[in-house]
Amino acid sequence: MLTQQDYRSNIKPIFCPGCGDYGVLAALTKAMADLQLDPDNTVLVSGIGCSSSIPHDLKVYGIHGIHGRLLPIAEGVKFANKNLTVIGAGGDGDGYGIGLNHLIHAIRRNVDITYIVMNNEIYGLTTGQASPTSILGHKTKTSPYGVIERPVNPIALALAAGATYVARGFSGDPNHLAMLIEDGIKHKGFALIDVLSPCVSFNTLNTYDWFRKRVYKLEDAGHDPSNFEKAMQKAIEFDLDNNKMPIGLFYKKDLATYEDLDVAEKKGAIVDEPFPSKEDIAKVLEENA
Amino acid sequence: MESVAIRIGGANGDGIDSAGLMLASIFKKMGYNIFAFRGYQSVIRGGVVWYQVRISNEKLYSYGNEIDLLIAFSQEAVQQSIELVKENGVLIYDSNIGNVATKQGIKLMPIPLTELAIKAGGSIYRNTISIGIACKILGLSGDAAKEVLSSRFKNKPDVLESNLKAFELGYNAVEPLLKAPQPGKGAKYLLNGNNALALGAYAAGCKFYAAYPMTPASGIMEWFANHEELGVFFKQTEDEIAAINMTIGAASAGVRAMCGTSGGGFSLMVEALGLAGMIEAPIVVVDSQRTGPSTGLPTKTEQGDLLFVMHASQGDFPRIVIAPRSIEECFYIGANAFNLAEKYQCPVIILLDLFLSEHIESVDIDPSKVSIDRGKIQKEPVKDFKRYQITDDGISPRSLPGTKGLAFVAASDEHDEYGNLISDVLVGLPEYAELRKKMHEKRLRKLETMLKNNDVEMPMVLNENADIFIVTFGSSTESSIEAISLLKERGINAGLIAFSYLYPMKSEEVKKLLSGKRLVDVECNATGQLAKLIAMNTGIIIKDKVLRYDGEAITSKEIADGVEKYFKGV
Numbered sequence: 001m002l003t004q005q006d007y008r009s010n011i012k013p014i015f016c017p018g019c020g021d022y023g024v025l026a027a028l029t030k031a032m033a034d035l036q037l038d039p040d041n042t043v044l045v046s047g048i049g050c051s052s053s054i055p056h057d058l059k060v061y062g063i064h065g066i067h068g069r070l071l072p073i074a075e076g077v078k079f080a081n082k083n084l085t086v087i088g089a090g091g092d093g094d095g096y097g098i099g100l101n102h103l104i105h106a107i108r109r110n111v112d113i114t115y116i117v118m119n120n121e122i123y124g125l126t127t128g129q130a131s132p133t134s135i136l137g138h139k140t141k142t143s144p145y146g147v148i149e150r151p152v153n154p155i156a157l158a159l160a161a162g163a164t165y166v167a168r169g170f171s172g173d174p175n176h177l178a179m180l181i182e183d184g185i186k187h188k189g190f191a192l193i194d195v196l197s198p199c200v201s202f203n204t205l206n207t208y209d210w211f212r213k214r215v216y217k218l219e220d221a222g223h224d225p226s227n228f229e230k231a232m233q234k235a236i237e238f239d240l241d242n243n244k245m246p247i248g249l250f251y252k253k254d255l256a257t258y259e260d261l262d263v264a265e266k267k268g269a270i271v272d273e274p275f276p277s278k279e280d281i282a283k284v285l286e287e288n289a
Numbered sequence: 290m291e292s293v294a295i296r297i298g299g300a301n302g303d304g305i306d307s308a309g310l311m312l313a314s315i316f317k318k319m320g321y322n323i324f325a326f327r328g329y330q331s332v333i334r335g336g337v338v339w340y341q342v343r344i345s346n347e348k349l350y351s352y353g354n355e356i357d358l359l360i361a362f363s364q365e366a367v368q369q370s371i372e373l374v375k376e377n378g379v380l381i382y383d384s385n386i387g388n389v390a391t392k393q394g395i396k397l398m399p400i401p402l403t404e405l406a407i408k409a410g411g412s413i414y415r416n417t418i419s420i421g422i423a424c425k426i427l428g429l430s431g432d433a434a435k436e437v438l439s440s441r442f443k444n445k446p447d448v449l450e451s452n453l454k455a456f457e458l459g460y461n462a463v464e465p466l467l468k469a470p471q472p473g474k475g476a477k478y479l480l481n482g483n484n485a486l487a488l489g490a491y492a493a494g495c496k497f498y499a500a501y502p503m504t505p506a507s508g509i510m511e512w513f514a515n516h517e518e519l520g521v522f523f524k525q526t527e528d529e530i531a532a533i534n535m536t537i538g539a540a541s542a543g544v545r546a547m548c549g550t551s552g553g554g555f556s557l558m559v560e561a562l563g564l565a566g567m568i569e570a571p572i573v574v575v576d577s578q579r580t581g582p583s584t585g586l587p588t589k590t591e592q593g594d595l596l597f598v599m600h601a602s603q604g605d606f607p608r609i610v611i612a613p614r615s616i617e618e619c620f621y622i623g624a625n626a627f628n629l630a631e632k633y634q635c636p637v638i639i640l641l642d643l644f645l646s647e648h649i650e651s652v653d654i655d656p657s658k659v660s661i662d663r664g665k666i667q668k669e670p671v672k673d674f675k676r677y678q679i680t681d682d683g684i685s686p687r688s689l690p691g692t693k694g695l696a697f698v699a700a701s702d703e704h705d706e707y708g709n710l711i712s713d714v715l716v717g718l719p720e721y722a723e724l725r726k727k728m729h730e731k732r733l734r735k736l737e738t739m740l741k742n743n744d745v746e747m748p749m750v751l752n753e754n755a756d757i758f759i760v761t762f763g764s765s766t767e768s769s770i771e772a773i774s775l776l777k778e779r780g781i782n783a784g785l786i787a788f789s790y791l792y793p794m795k796s797e798e799v800k801k802l803l804s805g806k807r808l809v810d811v812e813c814n815a816t817g818q819l820a821k822l823i824a825m826n827t828g829i830i831i832k833d834k835v836l837r838y839d840g841e842a843i844t845s846k847e848i849a850d851g852v853e854k855y856f857k858g859v
Contacts, residue, residue: 062698076538
């Protein structure tokens with residue numbers, strides 16, 4: 001029986017005191033312990049940014065990759081060995097800025113990966129530039145007159161792209177978040193979990209209090225996560241009324257994964273396939289005789 | 290050497306490609322050796338395209354400097370190729386295109402190709418009519434052609450009937466005019482470089498290929514797409530950035546993995562190439578070069594990416610660069626690349642180009658020459674596992690996800706022997722500055738180990754007592770071999786030094802090899818990139834260069850002319 005602590009490495013997180021990402025780390029290890037995930041069969045893939053340092057804080061296999069590319073790396077791992085539990089974790093700049101293209105394609109493949117985005121609406125590690133989710137009017141180092149681009153809405157975007165599991169958590173409520181992560185890992189298919197995770201050093205606008213005033217739980221509001229139209233309405237709620245930020249499970253649907261459908265994957269995990277024998281090679285060569 | 294070259298020319302959409310491919314198969318069936326290439330354009334219909342097939346009973350090294358038989362469907366096709374028809378050669382053209390410009394000493398034959406094709410079932414059958422004409426003009430039996438057609442269209446009886454009819458109509462439209470060489474025992478397989486490379490990778494246990502469509506590398510992805518039932522995973526990705534990152538993920542999970550592209554796509558892969566270097570992921574990357582810069586000439590060849598792939602991505606990290614010199618080498622290097630990638634835990638870059646990727650040759654391949662070496666993979670749990678252990682040879686033990694007790698984090702940041710970062714709170718502290726140096730040196734040491742292990746092949750040398758040497762690499766090698774024969778006919782004793790393994794280089798040995806020799810650099814690029822690489826490694830500067838960069842592969846005649854000019858000092 002592994003405890004939450006058993007999943008933690010002895011590395012001290014680089015997060016600032018009070019950083020929302022501590023809540024994510026706690027929720028992630030809680031979900032892992034609740035599921036009793038085998039650390040040796042789990043791969044946590046991240047990109048670049050404060051939040052992407054998270055693989056070092058855990059005792060699982062990790063790939064701390066390059067900025068914006070954690071999803072293709074994670075997909076490569078999953079396609080190579082579908083028996084592994086593959087989790088992606090990174091920030092909003094990583095996933096909704098430089099790497100946004102990959103998100104849409106990972107969603108449409110419905111590859112069985114759980115992707116946690118620690119969304120602090122700012123570039124923290126580079127000390128406070130506007131991010132793709134910085135809200136209109138937000139004054140940052142690179143938007144001294146306030147942001148004039150409308151923010152990326154990851155929930156609506158994921159729904160529109162056909163995601164089969166779309167949720168949003170708040171790192172101020174790690175138990176609720178742990179439940180969403182656990183569900184996301186159990187879900188067969190691509191799971192996006194956007195996490196409102198305050199940056200206490202460089203985002204003085206979207207603070208814990210700012211979020212607390214706005215978040216409410218979808219399950220408390222009687223939301224039906226099997227209803228796509230209702231999910232979309234909830235997804236754009238903040239765009240229409242910036243006093244309301246629903247958290248919880250927006251949408252969930254069972255659909256075949258890429259690994260279920262791919263011809264090569266039907267034989268089993270690719271990594272377990274034997275190398276071809278001399279006879280196998282000769283036979284394939286013969287196609288060109 | 291006795292050989293015959295046949296060229297069919299027409300527009301995109303005329304079925305020139307399939308006629309050329311079928312001709313190659315037919316001649317191979319007869320027992321000839323084949324060397325074939327096509328000229329095409331980045332349009333789907335119209336324009337002017339050609340397919341040239343050269344046959345002999347000896348090994349061929351080019352598709353031929355001259356044409357014996359030209360079959361043209363349009364005025365443009367005549368104009369494009371007429372100068373290449375040799376004396377006493379034959380030009381057959383569709384009589385509906387009117388009078389054609391010609392040159393002296395060749396035999397002109399207007400044939401109502403379109404009219405005959407319509408009799409067979411439609412004007413598209415001009416291509417099969419041409420196959421019939423080619424066989425008959427060369428005085429060859431039609432049996433092999435009928436077999437090839439029957440096998441190709443076995444599932445489409447109507448189409449087969451029309452094709453057989455078209456073949457007969459063509460065959461009966463002409464009389465033998467040219468003498469084909471006696472068929473011999475031709476090589477067994479008909480392959481282009483892309484297919485040979487894919488087969489080599491498959492033979493070595495490559496089970497993962499990711500790519501985004503790009504000429505001239507797309508043939509590799511099509512091979513993989515059509516062989517997934519072998520348990521080989523193939524993914525067409527959203528871009529080349531995803532392709533290489535997926536490949537890194539798959540390789541890290543323990544699968545032999547490859548991605549491929551052309552120069553433009555390789556440009557997108559550059560950042561992740563450094564990631565593979567830093568986390569020591571064993572990936573194979575193919576760059577099939579085309580004419581650059583930027584979009585360049587998408588359907589034409591060049592060897593212009595050599596110094597780019599050699600230096601791509603920030604910082605110093607080990608990589609291996611190899612350029613196969615022939616279709617056979619595409620297979621063997623395509624296989625060995627995976628051993629090198631896993632042994633030295635670094636990216637291996639294979640440099641092809643459009644000419645090598647897409648030209649077809651009859652070749653023999655021996656799968657028993659493929660061996661497997663997966664390098665240092667730790668499977669048993671050990672206490673205090675150091676994935677990036679500092680070792681004398683620079684190579685550390687790898688563990689694969691799923692292995693008990695050996696979890697670690699592969700980090701793109703500088704890290705210690707365990708994989709823990711030394712890039713944030715520890716950076717700048719004296720002992721960590723020292724550790725950074727040690728980790729960096731550890732990685733770079735792998736190349737010294739590779740050189741010591743004799744895993745770097747020296748260039749191929751032909752005619753070592755020659756008076757003048759062609760220095761070249763990759764796909765320009767075969768025409769250089771042919772150039773040596775041409776130079777011999779002109780009384781010049783020329784030799785060859787041809788590189789396939791380009792980086793790392795055995796600098797001292799290469800220096801010894803090149804010293805005291807008269808050298809002429811031969812490459813398909815504008816600046817002599819191989820010569821620069823040699824200068825960088827050995828200090829030897831090759832001044833005399835024969836370079837081609839108009840988009841075509843350099844021919845043996847051009848090489849011979851250039852070498853002769855330098856040899857005679859004119």
